[in-house]
Amino acid sequence: MRGARRVVGASMLRWARAWKLPHGGLGPPGSSFSRVHFMPSSGGGRVGAQPRPLPLSYKLLDGEEALPAVIFLHGLLGSKTNFNSIAKALAQKTGRRVLTVDARNHGDSPHSQDMSYEAMSQDLQGLLPQLGLVPCVLIGHSMGGKTAMLLALQRPELVERLIAVDISPVETTSSSNFETYMAAMRAIDIPDEVPRSRARKLADEQLSSVVQDMTVRQFLLTNLVEVDGRFRWRVNLDALAQHLDKILAFPLQQESYPGPTLFLLGGNSQFVHPSHHPEIMRLFPRAQMQTVPNAGHWVHADRPQDFIAAIQSFLV
Known part of the structure; x- marks a missing residue:
């Protein structure tokens, strides 16, 4: 039987569009929420x-x-x-x-x-x-x-x-509404110490005014993680928004x-x-x-x- 090796992170949430998230929670039983790692900017700013x-x-x-x-x-x-x-x-x-x-x-x-x-x-x-x-x-x-x-x-x-x-x-150029998605994600406000199910519901409600497609919202919500009792996005929205032109x-x-x-x-x-x-x-x-x-x-x-x-x- 083939095994699975993994490095750095534990398995996270499945993508809701292909596989449904369990009702009332952010992830399957036993799923963990990882800390985000920060590294200095690459390249040191030197030309070339x-x-x-x-x-x-x-x-x-x-x-x-x-x-x-x-x-x-x-x-x-x-x-x-x-x-x-x-x-x-x-x-x-x-x-x-x-x-x-x-x-x-x-x-x-x-x-x-x-x-x-x-x-x-x-x-x-x-x-x-x-x-x-x-x-x-x-x-x-x-x-x-x-x-x-x-x-x-x-x-x-x-x-x-x-x-x-x-x-x-x-x-x-068909872009997508990634800029809109990221702006909506950055505007999310979730109180500290709320249960996971409540945090996800709040985030979904706040996203829904901008992101009408439920499957897109569920996809974005796979990035919502708990760190020390607070919910935050595990993607680096600041860097992604700053460099969206490069990504496109x-x-x-x-x-x-x-x-x-x-x-x-x-x-x-x-x-x-x-x-x-x-x-x-x-x-x-x-x-x-x-x-x-x-x-x-x-x-x-x-x-x-x-x-x-x-x-x-x-x-x-």
Whole structure:
């Protein structure tokens, strides 16, 4: 039986859109709420300096070491737990090692004022070889997809094949309402020492005036954690809001990635536009496109079985 190794953080809340949160609580029985780690800003402000990698939180499911491992990178305001059920299913179906990772300023990973894709790529360039997981199959959703693309372009020898989920290597203009979401999260006011169920209800009520979609609110609420009797967001909202323009952009690249690449798109999403295709093909000449019907931007949550099937087909 495959075991699971984990570093830094305990398992956190599941993403409500794919798996329902238990009634009346923030997490399953026995779930824990982790302290947030803070790190000095990477790079030291020197022009041209490489960002300093941070010790990311991750969960690794064991599998055959002879097969390339599968790495999942979540999107903005997400965490490694977004892929819990999918990672387990894929490990069972393929026999591969599967790694889920919290990006800097997310989940149980350290906080930093540097939120560039170069920094996020450096974090993985430090982690993946250390774990003996290269070359790997890199799967990234949205912000995680841009990190995955940049890593493949910078260090193609580390990436056996690449899957970008509902995102392009260009500036994201369909944006999303992430700026609105973060402003609403920052405005939340929860009294100290209230029970978890009450804290979540209060946060949901306060978010609802701005975020009408209940499933989006439940997704945002997976970031609400208890620290010393007070409820706070585990994501670094200040750094994310300050650098949102960088997160929506993509660093200009000259070299292409020669490996097999799949752009897996949600049929109901507008994040990847036909006008992006020339840049996709310039940077990823072996790219193929696949659309998952009846899925929005969060393809893996809307159609998890179709998402797994698409990955399995691409791995063959």
